[in-house]
Amino acid sequence: MRPEDVVELRVHGVSGTPPEDMLGDPFPTAVAGDDVARFLRAGKPVRAVGTGRERMVEAFHWGRFTSGGASRALWLVLIPFAILNLARYTLLGAGRFAEAVLRLLALVLTCMLVTATAYVSLELLVRQCAGTAACRVEHLGFFDGWPFGAMLLVGMVPPGLVITVLWWFGRQTFLYEPKGTHHVWETRTGSLGDYAFWHTSPRTPVLRDAHVAAACAVVGVLYAGALRTAQPDRPSDVLSWTVVGLGALVLAWAVGCVVMSPDRREVDSRALKWASVLYLLLAAGLATAFLWRVPTGSSGAVTPLAGFEAVTNVLSALAMLLLLVLLGACVRMRHSARGVELVVADKRFRPLWHGYAAVVIAALATTLAVGFSGGLAYRVVDWVGEPVPEAGRAGLVLSTSYLVGAGLWGVLAIAFPLLLAPVVAAMVRQVSSAVLFAAGSVAAAVAVGLRWAHEGWGFWAAVVVAGALYAVGAVSCMRHAIGVAVREGVVADYPGRPDRPGIGKVALTQRVAAAKYRYHWLLGALALLGGVLVLAGGGLALARLAHPQWRAAPPAGLADWLSTVPARELGALGSLVVSGVVLVLLLLGVRTWQSPKMRTVVGIVWDLVAFWPRLAHPICPPPYGGRATIELTSRAVRLAGHHDVGAVVLSGHSQGSVVCFAALSLLRREAERPDPADGERYIRQADAVAALRRVGLVTYGSQLQWAYSRLFPHYLGHAELARLHDELGDRWWNVHRATDPLGGPVQVWPETAEERVHAGAKLWGVRCGNDVRLRDPEFLDPDPDMVASPLRGHSYYYDDPVFDEVVARVADAVAAPRTTVVLGDLTLSGGA
Known part of the structure; x- marks a missing residue:
């Protein structure tokens, strides 16, 4: 075939590889797309070394969807929301109840953020600091001489800004408006082949308005509670409870929209949004007016504002209860027909965490949200004074929920590093080292406890034991760094002396890379610790809500313990860790203004969480998956149809392999769907059919098997991979390396005998089925006639x-006459 008869369409991964590097051409030519989604073509064809076959190469660069600006990078501060949205797609199937629970939990996390901001602004800074002469003079001198009502009004600025940012960020989208008439999802859960799935769901704006309304309602209720502040001309409780009741109605309206998740064509959520804004202005105006003349002189501080303890306790208790309810819903889905079907599949495709990935990810998101809220409050108190659990002690009173949350994060900051070494050792199959590290971690935990118990000799003894165990474990890890089986496999790849230089380095790299199959152990450990701590904090909050005497102040025993040295140190440590995490995220956002490399780093995180539509939490990074999938599919159809290219090979690296898989799923579904009566649609059926006959797929460095099919079993599970494998046959090959810590085999069924794929006498890869394992490096022994290859x-x-040879074989399979392929009710046959 002529070079122009074969086009390889390369799609990069989350690193946003520049098109110049993808094409090996410093001056590629733009051939399609726009300034955000670009298609560029190399100036010269690429020639396969082994066979001499040539092809043209294009690059689809979608990295600007996520890595383009600092404002987008600042989304990282809201990473708990994005993680929770991800949890929705890890469910085992259609679960209305589980989805509703996730949406409610998302609403609770939004309210946590807004409540923490209002608490810091109104209760800590305005009431406790600005309302006290000594603290006001030292830290907030610009408030000197202001009426308390005016300070209270200024205190609305921070929560108001947070609400505005949430609303504005929730409106952002990178997607085109849908074309044609297929705007309704084909199934309730959606699918990668559903065109409507890749557009902004009509439910998302309703969810966004509901979140904004709930945030306004919560802040308004806090202002309504302030009306009960003791003062000579205090208004009647009837007014306060009436305003609270109005807020409860607005909040119930918002919760109803979240639970039912209606279509924006069914519910005018803008009315809810503006009603909540008016309610917030009403509540803030009344509180400002009635508390305008509250004295803030040298005689003392303003009486505590009512409502903050109750709201923080309710949110903590709700987070705990919703996680438990989600666990129950996932248990039910795990034992449903769909859950049993997925879990009993090939163990290489079995869902992560035995089908409870949604609980694990939701627990991680909730842990981060609770930590961010508590850390913010604790840091502010630590700035203006000493945090104390109740009035009557020297310092500023910090809500028990935030004190407990910061302390629990302190426990997490100690426990997770202690778990890190044994878990990592287990991940790389160093069992003896893992046992030694675990024993050392136990000794270290004992040392921490003895330090607070003031047992000097016991503390140092535990430290010595922990250090000795860790040292022995490290020595054991180094002595057994390379497994026998791994070394034998490397020697088989590079025949010759088994002790020659380079064998050990390659074997060690392969063993470390194999840990990718156990990455979820580390994430699961963090989620388990965080989930337990969230349940502990929520259980305490629920007990305080149930006990009348504990609602305004913590129990005496708890208050005394929160004032002890261990509790204060745990709280300070937890708040420092959380503050450090938030600071790093903010610095990343700021650095993206100046550093393209930093934009790439931020883009990687964003790419991993922003592929899917926003259906659990509407205020997270705008999803790029739809735009990338639709653009790639359109280009493939254009090349195959209008440019009459004989073979179009979609070539996806890492996350790009997921985009290619989604594009082929979409193309396949469009080929099955007849044209509507009005003739308007995304791709005409005839064009989709013609393109599908001329398209092949090469994936490499892909996570489709070991990660995505297990994390998202309903959308990318074994059945979906097998279906595409059966339909494409030799038109889909996967390439991987044993040294790749992120990519791996994809098509490992059925098992077949290994054979070599040669690109020259000394250049070859090992083929098993349609998976080709490349040697990395390509050769070990120096060769004066070849360029030495590094570990890639x-x-x-x-x-x-060998990669060029694989692409050439896929192109040959596309262009060669094929047997009949059946897609549902549609039959495709013939050659290119």
């Missing part, structure tokens, strides 16, 4: 000569 790991697949 997850990068530079294009530079391996």
